[in-house]
Amino acid sequence: MSRSIHRRTFLTGTAALAVATVAATTATAPTAVAATAPRISTAFTLPGDRAYPEGIALDARTGDVYVGSYTTGAVYRAAAGHRRAEVFLPAGTDGRTTANGLKADRAGRLWVIDSTAGIDVYDLRDRSLLARFEVPAGDARFVNDLVITADGTAYATDSARPVIYRVTPDEVTRARGGRAPLTTRYDLSGALPPHPSGTYALNGIAADPTGRLLFAVDMTGGGLYRVHTATGAVRQVTLNGGDLVNGDGLELHHRTLWAAHNATNTLTRWELSPDGTTARLRRRLTDPALQIPTTLAHTRQGLLVVRSQFDKGGPMGPGVPRTPFTVARVTGL
Template sequence: MKLSHRTKKNLPAVALLALAASTTAGTGPATAAPVGPSATHTAAPHARISTAFTLPGERVYPEGIAADPRTGTVYVGSYADGTVYRTLPGRSRAEVFLPAGTDGRRTANGLRVDDRGRLWVTDSTAGVTVYDTRSGTRLARFDVLGSTPHFVNDVAITPDGTAYLTDSIRAVVYRVTGPQLATGGGVLHPAYDLTAKLTPIPDRRFSLNGITADPRGRHLLTVDMIAGELFRIDLHSGAITRVALEGGNLLNGDGIDLAADGTLRVVHNTTNTLTRWRTNGDGTRARLVRTLTDRSLQIPTTLTHTRGRTLVVRSQFDKGGPAGDNGDPTTFTIAEVRGL
């Protein structure tokens, strides 16, 4: 699939999904999980998928999600125009929290709420902006400078308040520290470059996608969605290593979430699949323990596990996304999954 410069620059999420699909056996609706035939995992026959809440608007194409663990409020970002939605506990319909174009934002990809109630929102075409969740006031903004193509994708935050962001084109991880945040903004500089660690793939355009932090702040995990591999970044030594995966792979891996008990949940977008993995104590190994594939996930892009439930973004990028929207009204929702 040949992409114009404009498409690669401005609509990479849709391109990422299309390119990921080309690495699998088929591009139609998925009927099998992205694991090999000899995988030693169990399916999730008793998992239940329902709708948690609806997003207002007919051209939303959501991509990012974050939950505030203190309040239970959930935030969702639109890839189409950068709108950020908010859903309060018990509500069945979201409301607009940050309107489209706020602070010049064109997309809202990765979202995360830190321990101090600050909402981090990435814009693939620019960088990341930080907001106060109570007032919506902008607290800081960090941008990628230069004309080299980039795609700022997902964000993870360690217990000390440091944020780490993936770049899916440059294959680097940016870092924003607490002191940098206090200045109100600046330039994003790579902290870790994974280029040399990636498996060579002809015509590779994209790489790193989801990222998550060890709850104790020892390491990061980030997924290479094209090769289906998971990488560990040691935050003490800076060492970057490939995580040993047992029972499957992370092809089409998008958003990932690591819990305090070592459970790693992964979204596989074009195959409409969710997987659950058990990581060992230091995050160097992960074993696939459960897989759920269901068309009702509608091309999931990420998830958040909060208060005993897993919320999954239904992007519906298979309907064209903001680049190829056919103009038909579409209802966009966030799924709730139990039993994964």
Template sequence: MSFLRSAGVAGTALAVLLTGGVTAAQAHATALAAPVAPTAAAPVEISTAFELPGDRVYPEGVTADPRTGDLYAASFTDGTVFRMTRGDRVAETFLPAGADGRHTANGLEADRAGRLWVTDSTSGVAVYDMRTRALLARFEVAGEEPRFVNDVAVGPDGSAYLTDSVRAVVYRVTPRQLARARGGRAPLTPYADLSDLPGPVASGTYTLNGIVVDPAGRYLLTADMTGGGLYRIDLAGRATGATRAVRKVALEGGDMVHADGLELRSGTLWVVHNTVNAISRWRVARDGSAARVEKRVTDEALQLPTTLAWHPDGLYVVRSQFDKGGPLGDGTPTLPFTVALVRGL
């Protein structure tokens, strides 16, 4: 989800090319779900839901536990993972800074098996038991080449998929790999290579960021935050050696420039656009081949959002404030760091 830490030199902030983008693809009206009859637009409400203790938190990831409804957020600057529960305004520390050698945290995903996946942009992903907080396994990118392991999503079969923003690769961790690595380390293996993305993407820029899995397990969607495209990666028949075909999604009414965290639910895709303080809502075709923008809100109250999590309460959105003394600019953050609740979107 984040994109601003140097993969080659720890602690070095990068100036990321976030301008430009691609023209919207031709509309594929027949592929989209039938439009809903027009209704009066509901107002979008943004409020503060939780406070995160600490003056250098700069939160990056957020996820909701599908079993309990508890929320988790992570600090980009030191790797702390916080837990937020309804009725408690201030989050508690779930995993302390530096736990198991983690000194940064990006994407988070709580799965239905009670595991918490925590990405570390400099190395890979750590998997925790949410009941005991024990480290179950760690998966790391091999070699010394630059990498930026960013976001993570877990499919219905328990496989996890992770984006690498520098290499434009999607990695996969299967349940079998997790079982074999239990208690130890294992390599993070590529599932799909998108390094030849079409569009005006300059060499060395950050590309893939947010990722989601179709609830039916047919495909992945991942956004190219610099080129502005959305990509569908085939998952069908993966157990029998399918081609893992990649195709560009036809976008109508907008693009994925500045796209960070994604959330997909019942054919609706929410996209956080970080440095422009925006969230867009899209209707996705049943086969994932096309998407049409339905609504977009831009508000400074989002404080440079990096990701979001769907919840029965609404959308919980991380306010990173990366541009206030963090990896994106000088200045002083507004304390405390917070997680917002967005309703009406």
């Protein structure tokens, strides 16, 4: 059944965009900054003049990259080493009108979020729909981003409700191509600060290598929250040197956490403490060339960053986007 696209609310930020601003939390000689300054280039292009990409997924088995269209529900694939992506799942596939959060797991499955409905799971080999996990009808929802932990369990945030959903591998198997409810696992309402009604909060989510700890960002309040998957205990991470206002996608590699701040065209790099209770800002990059970054993926060649251009005729404002839409590669951050 056709559904209208739920238009996403973003903070605009109070600071004007600085061109190619790089900041470190420790003093560094000018020559050293110049030598290690981040570089932004184009990794690959996307087809279509209304793609408005949002989510990204890296298939670690093949090196292929998948990107979802927020405005059409299409999913694109950029084969490893290729500079141009192709349509993998056409717009409207299985009734999906938007595709935001994406992840590829070790079992060869692609997880695609439809923010207005739930999560679709596909077999990457034949593109068949393996399962659909739906938010119960009537619930306010904006399913936003997800992460797959080491044991194959998926966790997803909801921006309209302060909750995290969970889907286990056994639930995917039991669904057998059918539908199943998307159930809440953790409620963060007691940890997040109060926000006005209608404000979007939880957004990007990441997990430590063991899968014992989840980290979710409150894009409005600017906080980062740690969830212990075994006990359900939630605590706010102490941020030293900055905040995560406008925080969208997160990427965690060992103890290095990267965040995309959409409305301010910013990427930040943080160092987490061993227990994940504190994070220190190590570097910030602000540059209009990021074109409203929404999500990112870590590779050996640098960060892949989705350039959404949501402010150019998309969900953040009027205008005309620069085409083709692209995914950036950022090195040195």
